[in-house]
Amino acid sequence: MTMNKTLEMLALFFLCATIAAAGNMVGYKINMGDSLLGAFVVAGIAAVGFLISKLPYFGKLPMIFWVSIVAIYASTSLFPWSEFVLTTTKKVQFLAICTPILAYAGLAVGKDLEMFKKISWRIVPVALAVFAGTFLFAAILAHFTLQWEGIYH
Numbered sequence: 001m002t003m004n005k006t007l008e009m010l011a012l013f014f015l016c017a018t019i020a021a022a023g024n025m026v027g028y029k030i031n032m033g034d035s036l037l038g039a040f041v042v043a044g045i046a047a048v049g050f051l052i053s054k055l056p057y058f059g060k061l062p063m064i065f066w067v068s069i070v071a072i073y074a075s076t077s078l079f080p081w082s083e084f085v086l087t088t089t090k091k092v093q094f095l096a097i098c099t100p101i102l103a104y105a106g107l108a109v110g111k112d113l114e115m116f117k118k119i120s121w122r123i124v125p126v127a128l129a130v131f132a133g134t135f136l137f138a139a140i141l142a143h144f145t146l147q148w149e150g151i152y153h
Helices: 003-028 032-053 063-075 082-089 094-111 113-149
Strands: none
Touching: 003 032, 003 094, 032 063, 032 082, 032 094, 063 082
8 A cells, every 4th residue: 555545544534533523513412622532532543553454464464453452452451541542432422433434335335336236135145244243253352351351240
């Protein structure tokens, strides 16, 4: 990936954070300063995970893996500023973050509509399997992480 593409991706992270902060402010009545700060912390975590995934050896694993690892680390007591990360990101609602991401996904699918038509119904079982696997693995990971943190007994 070229330097221009990397900078473009990083700019997109923070553009999505700005849109999410606006949605958080309008939809959930959180003031703009808190919304922006929380959304930018989330975008910063995503940016760090993205940059790690572009390193030569680490690029063998998907970007979502590295973003998840950075997010988990940033929210544990091992990270020096975890309290700051937790208090700022707690104010950002999940649906406010999903809105710009889903809008972008819709635009991306709309761009490749011919390819989507060729796949037809076969995408449905694949998508259901991916969603189920992602949900189950995330639930298992969350369970062990919460136990490790002492939040869940």
